[in-house]
Amino acid sequence: xxxxxxxxxxxxxxxxxxxxxxxxxxxxxxxxxxxxxxxxxxxxxxxxxxxxxxxxxxxxxxxxxxxxxxxxxxxxxxxxxxxxxxxxxxxxxxxxxxxxxxxxxxxxxxxxxxxxxxxxxxxxxxxxxxxxxxxxxxxxxxxxxxxxxxxxxxxxxxxxxxxxxxxxxxxxxxxxxxxxxxxxxxxxxxxxxxxxxxxxxxxxxxxxxxxxxxxxxxxxxxxxxxxxxxxxxxxxxxxxxxxxxxxxxxxxxxxxxxxxxxxxxxxxxxxxxxxxxxxxxxxxxxxxxxxxxxxxxxxxxxxxxxxxxxxxxxxxxxxxxxxxxxxxxxxxxxxxxxxxxxxxxxxxxxxxxxxxxxxxxxxxxxxxxxxx
Numbered sequence: 001x002x003x004x005x006x007x008x009x010x011x012x013x014x015x016x017x018x019x020x021x022x023x024x025x026x027x028x029x030x031x032x033x034x035x036x037x038x039x040x041x042x043x044x045x046x047x048x049x050x051x052x053x054x055x056x057x058x059x060x061x062x063x064x065x066x067x068x069x070x071x072x073x074x075x076x077x078x079x080x081x082x083x084x085x086x087x088x089x090x091x092x093x094x095x096x097x098x099x100x101x102x103x104x105x106x107x108x109x110x111x112x113x114x115x116x117x118x119x120x121x122x123x124x125x126x127x128x129x130x131x132x133x134x135x136x137x138x139x140x141x142x143x144x145x146x147x148x149x150x151x152x153x154x155x156x157x158x159x160x161x162x163x164x165x166x167x168x169x170x171x172x173x174x175x176x177x178x179x180x181x182x183x184x185x186x187x188x189x190x191x192x193x194x195x196x197x198x199x200x201x202x203x204x205x206x207x208x209x210x211x212x213x214x215x216x217x218x219x220x221x222x223x224x225x226x227x228x229x230x231x232x233x234x235x236x237x238x239x240x241x242x243x244x245x246x247x248x249x250x251x252x253x254x255x256x257x258x259x260x261x262x263x264x265x266x267x268x269x270x271x272x273x274x275x276x277x278x279x280x281x282x283x284x285x286x287x288x289x290x291x292x293x294x295x296x297x298x299x300x301x302x303x304x305x306x307x308x309x310x311x312x313x314x315x316x317x318x319x320x321x322x323x324x325x326x327x328x329x330x331x332x333x334x335x336x337x338x339x340x341x342x343x344x345x346x347x348x349x350x351x352x353x354x355x356x357x358x359x360x361x362x363x364x365x366x367x368x369x370x371x372x
Contacts, residue, residue: 002048003139004046004047004103005044006046006047006096006100006103007045007095008043008092009095010040010091010095014091018032018087018088018091021091024084024087025362025365026362031084032084032088035088042063042069043063043092044063044065045061046063046139047059047060047061048135048137048139049104050134050135050136051160052134054159054160055157055159056104056112056157056159057134058158059132059135059140059153059155060093061148062089062092062150062152064150066152067151067152069085070085073085089152090152092152093152104160111164112158112160113158113159113161115156115157116156116158117155118155118156123157128146131157132155140155200329201326201327201328201330201332202332202348202349203334203346203349204332204349205349205351206333206335206351206353207339207344207350207351208352208353208355209337209353209354209355210354210355211355213336213337213353214335217233217301218244220301221254221299221301225252225253230253230296230297230299231299231301232255232257232288232291232296232299232300233254233256234256234257234287234288235258235284235303236281236284236302236304236308237277237307238258238259238263238303257284257287257288257291258284259283259284261280263280266311274311274313277308277313277314278313281314281315282318288322292326300322300326300330300332302332302335305319305334305343306339309342
């Protein structure tokens, strides 16, 4: 069993692309370059693979030193720098994938097809232990929570082909339509053939990486309340009180359901924090269900609902039940980036907010009363 080294370097254009993809400020470039120069010598990117028939199983890692460097920043309280380093690690892994493809082709003369990552529908986390055993290596380990150590490690499988096939980076079939790595537009979702919903409550989905998703939902909430409808405005992933709440609280007919806790930034490898998010979000769902049951909801807004759904910090079955079993005349509005296929399929309206230009790219921070 051997791990083979991988070259994961970022040149000037790579750094510029990184800043754009991860929405950093241009004013942060100096810090990003400095951190990259400190990080790169510590990174020992490598991979190991096993081929069974037409399938290759791969583990890729950036090594323990990456974790140590990031942890040292966190211990110093340099949260933003630690976040930049985390993003740099993700970028390095994306470069590593291309290197893996090349090396496997050099060895086998076969092309690597679409990746199936651990945690996906085709490779559930419950199968990860068996895949790790198949790989037969001891450098990358998996704990009881299915978290890989070192943290910047990935496990995936792929089919091998004699001819070049569509790659994971082409993204055409991926439902994460606002992913910064996308190189092709997502396939358009076909219009619903269900034409018997006239007069019934419908389902809206505002998604995409552009500004305006929550803003659009707020506008609809105000309009509905103005028509005498009972509106439930729920927020997910948000602990800090945003400015629109001051206005919505003054409007008769609007009920706000959210957490009063300061939730902070979700760390997906922190199981205790993830569990706290689950408890909070499920309590919000319970309150929503109670209001619906009591006939106190004509329009349900679920702001940023895509995030807890995608991150697994909400009871998906409970959420799906609320959507599927809603009263016929109740309207539902969902917002958030990277809408999952399940949420998209249930929507009658799908509006994709595309970012053409944003002041954040010029280093202008979010402004109170405008962005929050």
